[in-house]
Amino acid sequence: MNRLPRWIDLIIIPAISLLLAMLFSGLAIWSIGEDPFNAFKIMIDGSLRSTYGWGYTLYYATNFIFTGLAVSIAFHARLFNIGGEGQAVLGGLGVALICLYIPWPHWTLALVGASICGALFGAAWAAIPAFLQAKRGSHIVITTIMFNFIAAALLNFLLIGLLKPAKVMEPATAKFPEATNLPNLHEVLGLFGIPFSKATPANISLFVAIAACIVIWVLIWHTRLGYAIRSFGQSESAAKYAGISSTKIIMITMLISGALAGMMAINNVMGEAERLVLNAAEGAGFIGIAVALMGRSHPFGVFLAALLFGFLYQGGAELAFSTSIPREMVVVIQSLVILFTGALDGMVRAPIERLYLAMQKQKTVAE
Amino acid sequence: MELLTLLLPILDSTVRSATPLLLACLAGLYSERAGIFDIGLEGKMLASAFMSAAIAYTTGNVWVGLLAGIGASLALSAVHGLASITYRGNQLISGVAINFFAAGMAVVAAQSWFGQGGQTPRLTDESRFSPITLPFAETLQDTPIIGPIYYELISGHTLLVYVAMLAVPLTWFVLYRTRFGLRLRAVGENPSAVDTAGVSVIGLRFAAVAICGVLCGIAGAQLATAEPAAGFVKDMTAGRGFIALAALIFAKWRPWYALFACLLFGFLQAIALRPDQIELVLGFKVQLQLLDALPYILTVVILAGFVGKAIPPRAGGEPYVKER
């Protein structure tokens, strides 16, 4: 039939969607009386022209890789996990508990422990919606949205009460012990003689995130489980015929998804804040949706899209700092990326498909 | 009598909290009954809240503000319709995008127009909706029981509260007693039946999405221009769009049930505002966070089907493609 070749599907269409999103973002900036080109330049300068900027860009990107992978793997099973935010919040709780209550001798062990514990907490938070979807057919989009709010309320409850050290006003846990502090990128790259800014939150979690990309890539395309997940995502009825259990796939996929979102906490909670504060995930769970859409649910695409959003976030902060454009402009850009790469995909795709079809027809006629 | 004086203020604020929920919930009802999922209720409300407050402030006329709010909400509805009806995109993703767009753009625009850190200035009396005292409310005030109920609970709300309450029977009538309602329900269940019956699926769905936009617009205007502390602040919808969505599921997509669901969730919000009163009535302390989370928890329980199954419209969420 008439199918677009992969390179159009994977490169041209996302590129056009991104251009459209940028065009409309530029219009939005222009409409509030600022110069979009100047704004773009400030964003580049602030996020990519110094190791300081890169440090923040990579720090944000690390968060987004985790949440982007979380949304992506669920997409492969045609599940829309909109609950990455809540799962990341719970991951933060897990990381905080294990950092606070276990006397870790060294950060390496603490990182392993925290990764596992954050993943477990995130997975546990995804498990209930997954179970309800698998066994009771409750729409997972709605339940995961609800669980985001429930997670926020739960954390609020814990940080105002149980976890807050006495005589502190701010709703946050105590600082984590020194031994759990992760080496930042300055130290890591220093080992290889690469100079990097000291003052950024980017830390060794970046490499955990990159490793997660590779693991997920292998999982999706080179294992039986990945094969089963993709089969289920493409056709539930065919999966049933093939003896692939829907309950099992929904549960496992959502557990992996929740675990990835939960693991984000090693970056933002353990690596950066070194304590648990309210709203620690800062919307990264939702940005995962944009990252997964932009990256076409492919781990390498997710990596690139996460870098792009890292750049947007750091650039957006710079923008707020040196112009009158508020930080929320980044949210607008993010929404436009989701709109054009996700919801309006058909609008971008249809004319390209028509064009391609016309060219193919011409070619067959010429032959 | 004691109980009444204790309860009345809570019930009064229940009605007020329930109003934007109810409007948004009915908005979602029209859309989802026509087969278009809408998780962008929150964003549309927020856009309208900002626009209605901003325009009401600049023009000094709350009616112009209301229209502007509805306009903003309708514009986002149009985007949702374009994405999910015309281009058959993913309705959930479109909703997510709309929520973010509104959340970001409202603050950006507020900052650009007013320079007050992403909010509008407080609205003065002329530029906001004021409470309406119903006839005889004051004369009847001293009648035992009925008097205070009429005066405090039923009278003294802003116009939009009454609009919301009237929208319930109206929606019921439209849905079950009119041609438009029959077609609307049909298109959410089996669009190809509607198509082959010679009625435009696209037209019906756009109509539903537009009604959804208007109602969300009124909901947003109620939030921003009808409360005593009127004006727009960042994230002022605070998840109400999602509570409305929860109420819609809770109500199993039916208008009267929607009223009760919204009143219940409104009641939870109202008592969360007065923790001292609950303690007084119940005799023990209730965690505020639990109250915040309760609408969501209840919805999950309903969705799980342990207490009556919520079956959404059959064609919901699926773009209409003529089969081959």
Place this chain on the structure above:
Amino acid sequence: MDQHPAIELRSISKAFGMVQANKDISMRVMPGTIHGIIGENGAGKSTLMSILYGFYKADSGEIFINGNKTLIPDSQAAIAAGIGMVFQHFKLVENFTVLENIILGVEDGRFLRPSLKKAQAELTQLANEYDLHVEPNALIEDLGVGMLQRVEILKALYRKADILILDEPTGVLTPGEADQLFRILGRLRDEGKTIILITHKLREIMDITDTVSVMRRGEMTATVKTASTSPEALAELMVGRKVLMKVDKAAAQPGDSVLQVIGLNVTDENGVHRLKDVSLEVRAGEILGLAGVSGNGQSELLEVLGGYRKATGTVTLSGEKIPLTGSGANGQSRRNMGISHVPEDRQREGLIMEFAAWENIPFGYHNAPEFQRNRLLMNNKAVRTETAGSMERFDVRPPDPRLRASGFSGGNQQKIVVAREIERNPDLLLVGQPTRGVDIGAIEFIHQQIIALRDQGKAILLVSVELDEIMALSDRIAVMFDGRIMGERLPHETDVKALGLLMAGIAKEAA
């Protein structure tokens, strides 16, 4: 002829992407006649009629109704022009009443109450006139298929249709119900209505139509008077060459019993009793054909045996008991036991349409050791090599393992499924509708493969709604009706008529 044709199509063309569904089609149908359109699945019959009904828009061509050029951009226009259509998949709203479905789109004014009242009166009149009785306030979801078809016909009549199109109306009916439908159609013709009947069954064309058009691969190859043609001639026009209704095969050499089904019962999610005490046996080296109108429990039986529907009763494979409920009842364990399954619907079940051909080859067998590199990873390279071999042996065209399943024709898609299942060398092969929507060349090839597997001494359970296919392939024939096995016959000792009676649930021994 001074009378205008009721319908005249001139040079209608329609393409879906690269696929030309209708090529320059012209056709005339005189008023007060029944006109048949016959052709294989995918020949473009339904597309053509959907264009006439305004469901699709033609790329080019003109439509004349009663001699007037008529533009039909949507179904509204078709209804206005007096055209009604009963689609193969009914277009009814499940949770509405009959009455609500009938008035949908042609309500009388803005409010429902008066419309419903008026419709009820008119419906009673129509029902009496044409003997089409239905309960107006019944919910659609509570009615059987025969009733639903009546509702669809009433819907068209309520809209004052003079031209009625029916798309494969008998697919879900027993021969008896079909006869009743044809009586109604005859009556409608006598009243002066024009009827177009789309079917792929030659018998129906011969029985009821006045004129017939034949379609093949998007083109109309002929239009003739039914009285002046024969089934053989039509069949040849349909497929473009002489059709061999017979498959060459040696007599079966049945061996030991392989599959034994005893007292199988299935109740579905809605509490409907789908299989009622089904018992049957398939021996090694024989094909048991299961005939029946679709929807009488055959699908459920295949699903139970394939491991994805729960049941009660006893099933044994070569003496070993097969679990029918619990964790052992799944497609994976069935495959491990040596049961392969060509499912009835290749697009919904047999293939992942978005996967490349090579990714479809391990489908269902993705846990098999030969597809693994080690304990963690699959061996994609080995799968691709395997696929290339299978595609060559089963003559899949084009032989490109990287092409998506959706890129193959129906026949080649089916060959991929058949290749995958037969090459597992199963003890028992379950086959559902092996040649539905498959072109004639591929049908012969697939039939030969099934026979070859039988000759290797394997047991085969064949389910098909095509009686000709059942007659040609089976060594024994069982007939299902309403979830029961109505009886068993030997193919050379029975005929289509006798089987038809069994399919209609009439159990008395037919001569």
